[in-house]
Amino acid sequence: MALDRVLKGGRLLDGTGAPARVADVGLRGARIAAVGSALSAPDVIDCAGHVVCPGFIDTHSHSDVKVLADPRLPMKVRQGITLEVFGQDGISVAPVRPEERAAWKQKLSGLLGDFGVEWDWSSVGEYLARVARGEPGPDVAYLVPHGAIRQCVLGGGDRRADAGALSAMQDLLRASLGQGACGLSTGLIYPPCCYADTEELIALGRVLAEVSRPLVVHMRSESDRILEALDEMIRVARESGCPVHISHLKVAGRENWPRAGEVTRRLEEARRAGLRLTADQYPYVAGSTLLGAILPPWAHDGGTEATLARLADPEARRRLKAMM
Structure with a gap:
């Protein structure tokens, strides 16, 4: 089986829940074509000491x-x-x-x-x-x-x-x-x-x-x-x-x-x-x-301008402070 690239000797976590194991991963184009040992290809990446896993x-x-x-x-x-x-x-x-x-x-x-x-x-x-x-x-x-x-x-x-x-x-x-x-x-x-x-x-x-x-x-x-x-x-x-x-x-x-x-x-x-x-x-x-999340829902009713108006109102600020 001709491979383009091999990820060599990495600690493989394959996403199935199986225990980790040391293995080679062979690629053909952009797809995984083989998983095993002693795989060879023109392009070899040494993965020893690293984890190889799905994205x-x-x-x-x-x-x-x-x-x-x-x-x-x-x-x-x-x-x-x-x-x-x-x-x-x-x-x-x-x-x-x-x-x-x-x-x-x-x-x-x-x-x-x-x-x-x-x-x-x-x-x-x-x-x-x-x-x-x-x-x-x-x-x-x-x-x-x-x-x-x-x-x-x-x-x-x-x-x-x-x-x-x-x-x-x-x-x-x-x-x-x-x-x-x-x-x-x-x-x-x-x-x-x-x-x-x-x-x-x-x-x-x-x-x-x-x-x-x-x-x-x-x-x-x-x-x-x-x-x-x-x-x-x-x-x-x-x-x-x-x-x-x-x-x-x-x-x-x-x-x-x-x-x-x-x-x-x-x-x-x-x-x-x-x-x-x-x-x-x-x-x-x-x-x-968002900072506005600390305000109760009623403070946001009517949009940003209405909220700013409430923040400028001393009585509304007292209500807000009591509810925060």
Whole structure:
């Protein structure tokens, strides 16, 4: 078997769960053609003392705009990341109404950056086509952001979705999935996602269940009310039938740490009951988010200008201070 390149003598972790072993990996073109010992090729890379493994998946990435400025994403590829999942936390770049592009771009710049990128898309399909034209270094997957869907249908205010609005959001979600999105994300501490009730999440989850796509969730609380927030996600999984994945599961605040065991117990109980409920966790105790996340949802109602007006009002500031 003629090989073009051999990765020689590395410690192989093949992704199957099998124990690590020392092996050669032979490549023909861009594909793995052989795994074994004593493989030879014109090009041999000595991997002794190194790990050889499949590429890593960055399941929670915010490179949604950066990929358009520097498609190679070298800061990710050099870490071995070969797939990034964009569209996290219910707040990302598509879908967006043309007349709201500038405002949405400014709103998201604190999370996604600006990089001088021109926003010339409206739909998920148009955004993904723009990404594809850049031939990105890693593969890319995109979650439809709940906040973007809600913004398109209801605007950014604190409004309950009636039957007509729910139907419109479901239609936009179906269209976005059909254009290549891999699921739906929501961030229930961020406006406008935070204005959605549980019934809205269930209604959108039923669309996801039609094609077995996940709802990926930043929960309403990761601290004092984490058990109530988790119960909400269990209810959404049960009543919608869609897979639910909880992002960066944690129990924040020293006084809440004893609740970690109950969080685990409820997750495992839900899974034993047949619900498709999963979670991820990062291996450190730091975190970051938008500064506005420390404000309660009512402070964001009406958009940025309304929030700034509240911050300038002494009585509103007293209310905010009491709730933060």
